Amino acid sequence: MNDSTTGADHGPALPDGAGDGTRAVRAGLPEPVKHEPTLPGPVFAAHFHLPGDPTGPYTYGRDENPTWTLLERAIGELEAPGQDDAETLVFASGMAAISSVLFSQLRAGDAVVLPNDGYQALPLVRAQLETYGIEVRTAPTGGDAQLDVLDGARLLWIETPSNPGLDVCDVRRLAEAAHAQGALVAVDNTLATPLGQRPLELGADFAVASGTKQLTGHGDVLLGYVTGRNAEAMAAVRRWRKIAGAIPGPMEAWLAHRSIATLQLRVDRQNATALALAQALRERPEVTGLRYPGLPDDPSHKIASQQMRRYGCVVSFTLPTRAHADRFLDALRLVDDATSFGGVRSTVERRGRWGGDAVPEGFIRFSVGAEDPEDLVADVLRALAGSAA
Ligand SMILES: Cc1ncc(COP(=O)(O)O)c(C=O)c1O
Known part of the structure; x- marks a missing residue:
């Protein structure tokens, strides 16, 4: 997960085969420290003490925050259990997370395949991508129809189940076809949640989601995340978060982490x-x-x-x-x-x-x-x- 950049220690390892409820209640918890809370409270900080050369893990609040670190670890443990090369980044909203992948991975002249029946802000994203000279192709989610327009694309964007039509496509099949021609694959995992579906295990490069929905589940937080295992691609997503500044507040991040404890229930x-x-x-x-x-x-x-x-x-x-x-x-x-x-x-x-x-x-x-x-x-x-x- 993100430990190389955080310096925070993991809590005790879970027993092999621990169930989803056990994993959800313990997700992202730090090593127990006497007299400290189980889940440390939100860290409200725009900047951190930083004498000398600016080295991490915590320098400036738009780049990193210890409350994000724990939440990113929690989400990573659910989205990509056992995949130590996977990294998770949290965002201010699902749209910020979606935009971070599309706008950091695509260049003028690239082609991208989107669903034509996905979340209703995707057409706005499409229009924006087109102003940057990116070719946008669309096809329905059902019947794996996106396969038909994949030729030469740089990125395939999947939303399954689709919102609001609830069509499903075969992620493994689409990911294999996309990878065979060098395209990256992102799956919007909002509707399923990581307890319903793990896109990285199905072959995707990115699991992207709005945490505003069932992940946090109380209708009081906007949040998004990207989990990915391609280090170069994730470095670009991190860079996008820094330049767009679409970061979650510490309170939202903490509320999200607290809410994940009851995710399985x-x-x-x-x-x-x-x-x-x-x-x-x-x-x-x-x-x-x-x-x-x-x-x-x-x-x-x-x-x-x-x-x-x-x-x-x-x-x-x-x-x-x-x-x-x-x-x-x-x-x-x-x-x-x-x-x-x-x-x-x-x-x-x-x-x-x-x-x-x-x-x-x-x-x-x-x-x-x-x-x-x-x-x-x-x-x-x-x-x-x-x-x-
Ligand atoms: C499938 C899906 N993806 C992304 C989003 C965007 O998430 P947010 O509202 O957190 O920006 C939504 C919001 O409804 C959604 O339903």
Whole structure:
């Protein structure tokens, strides 16, 4: 992980085969020190004492911070367990992390392949890349369609499962094809979280994510990260963070680390309820286009089951009309009408309201929280019954 640059000592090694819950609660903890807290508090510092030649690990607050160090180690232990050559860098947001990879790796004249059904800020990124003379090609996530436009590309950007359509592509297959022609591969791992999918083990060069979602899980922190194992590429990502300055505040970094301790509990609860909700929704005649990669008959399930260990907390489906969808959202009592996903409080939105996704007017993206499953499913069924035309 990042120890060569931090000087911080690891806590005791975990037993071989430790489970995800054990690894999450211990992730990134330092060596116990008498009278010190288990997880040291946030270090608020713009600069550090630095007599003489400026040597690390801590010089200036835009470059390094001890609170980031522990968080980066924690994320690295979950994204790339046992991969000592992997490095993690944290950012102010998921978009800062995404931009750091794209803008540090691509040059004028390069070609990059993006999904055409990924997070809705990607078209803005596309437009920016094009102003720099970078050729941007797009293809859908499903059916591994990005393979068809890969020829000669410098970087392949994958988002699986895709947001909001929940399509899945075969990361191993795409990564092999990309590497065979010298392209780097980045996977947006936001929806799966590192407990659901480990892109580096599937062959990717970078796992990139918004930590704003299920990783931190309380809807109160914006954060992003990049985990990568190509030292040269990661040095460029680090340099980009320094020049763009898109760094997390110490408080956000600490809150994120504190939240990771409950990641396995939250993910298992939320994902199990997401499956229960999807199963309940499939019985409803007004629901079409139901997607959840954990449903055995979902079009994504076969590939998802080969590369994911958990299927996420987002369920998507379509109601017949925009008005029907709005009535449904109004009728929910336990679910907030809000964007984003992954939080312990369920959120839902009519995704078409943003105008950026190619989805029907009645398309609903539902993020399942940590409520009691029976309560949540009952609330949804009651709201559906009450919102029929
Ligand atoms: C898949 C995905 N990637 C990246 C982002 C961007 O993350 P952030 O909002 O933390 O910048 C989002 C945000 O919704 C997302 O859903």
